Amino acid sequence: MSPAELLDLANGRTAAARGIPYTLSTMATTSIERMARAVQGPLWFQLYVLKDFEFNRQLVRRAEETGYSTLVVTVDLQAGGKREKDLRNGISIPLRPSPHHFWEGLAHPGWSLRLLRGGLPQFENIGGYLGDTSAGLTIAARVGANLHAGFDWDDFRRIRDWWKGRLLVKGVLHAGDAACLVAAGADGIWVSNHGGRQLDGAISSVDALPAVRHALGSEVPILIDSGIRTGMDVIKAGASGASAAAIGRAALFRRRGRRGRRGEGPRYHLGRDGDWPQALRAAQF
Ligand SMILES: Cc1cc2nc3c(=O)[nH]c(=O)nc-3n(C[C@H](O)[C@H](O)[C@H](O)COP(=O)(O)O)c2cc1C
Numbered sequence: 001m002s003p004a005e006l007l008d009l010a011n012g013r014t015a016a017a018r019g020i021p022y023t024l025s026t027m028a029t030t031s032i033e034r035m036a037r038a039v040q041g042p043l044w045f046q047l048y049v050l051k052d053f054e055f056n057r058q059l060v061r062r063a064e065e066t067g068y069s070t071l072v073v074t075v076d077l078q079a080g081g082k083r084e085k086d087l088r089n090g091i092s093i094p095l096r097p098s099p100h101h102f103w104e105g106l107a108h109p110g111w112s113l114r115l116l117r118g119g120l121p122q123f124e125n126i127g128g129y130l131g132d133t134s135a136g137l138t139i140a141a142r143v144g145a146n147l148h149a150g151f152d153w154d155d156f157r158r159i160r161d162w163w164k165g166r167l168l169v170k171g172v173l174h175a176g177d178a179a180c181l182v183a184a185g186a187d188g189i190w191v192s193n194h195g196g197r198q199l200d201g202a203i204s205s206v207d208a209l210p211a212v213r214h215a216l217g218s219e220v221p222i223l224i225d226s227g228i229r230t231g232m233d234v235i236k237a238g239a240s241g242a243s244a245a246a247i248g249r250a251a252l253f254r255r256r257g258r259r260g261r262r263g264e265g266p267r268y269h270l271g272r273d274g275d276w277p278q279a280l281r282a283a284q285f
Helices: 003-017 032-038 053-065 084-088 099-107 109-118 136-144 153-162 175-183 205-216 231-239 249-253 257-261 275-283
Strands: 022-025 043-048 070-074 166-172 188-191 222-224
Touching: 003 022, 003 032, 003 109, 003 249, 022 032, 032 043, 032 053, 043 053, 053 153, 070 153, 099 109, 153 166, 166 175, 175 188, 175 205, 188 205, 205 222, 205 231
Parallel strands: 022 043, 043 070, 070 166, 166 188, 188 222
Antiparallel strands: none
């Protein structure tokens, strides 16, 4: 199993042990089915809408059949952004090995050994997409070229019809969009700018949040992510109108090398930060 897949599973188990829902991506390095077998806890499935609606349908059906409780439809990556950091760091799809990667490998021998032992990550949910069975990163390139840039309201309603459970839309920053999505059947809105990874000129999600809350009223669940790093950030999100906060990279940053290798997963410290009591007092919770 690749180190990336071990990490995916460890994150899922760690979240489940704390009763936190784990969202498995279309592009995850573990499959919908394997994650469902490994985790006894709430699981959500995140869908990237591809041009091939029969394939989208299959992904949604697999999540339904394996007991995922919530479908998260991401709408802020229908076309790839120009990720300048990735360009600078030589992260391309497919990966083109360079002297930089070689030196990084030498500087991190433990990581390199695990990679050699476990192999490159595979994007398990989309293996065979469009008949492509080549290496994972090449498949990812293929999927990237097949994101449905023309995704529209009829497409959204189609997906809404497929999924009978709770459906959230992720990647919303505009209050008007949020209101239209709820009117079209979304059960909740996930305010996000994709961790700032997608569009360099996007508004921050915490700045977008109050207007979205105002447009939706107090009952509709609103999640927020992008930049949540501490308990204080969670409090600020709550005070700005979020029902819950989600983390992406914090789960990876907190991972301890040795513990992670034994599959114990990352440690979540968000609830233990020293800044919580002070922030709670300040916010008068
Ligand atoms: C390595 C990486 C991969 C990601 N892959 C996906 C993905 O497949 N689907 C998705 O909806 N968001 C994806 N995201 C965005 C996260 O879901 C989330 O919106 C973002 O990481 C939140 O910001 P934070 O990392 O500052 O917490 C990814 C983020 C990172 C860092």
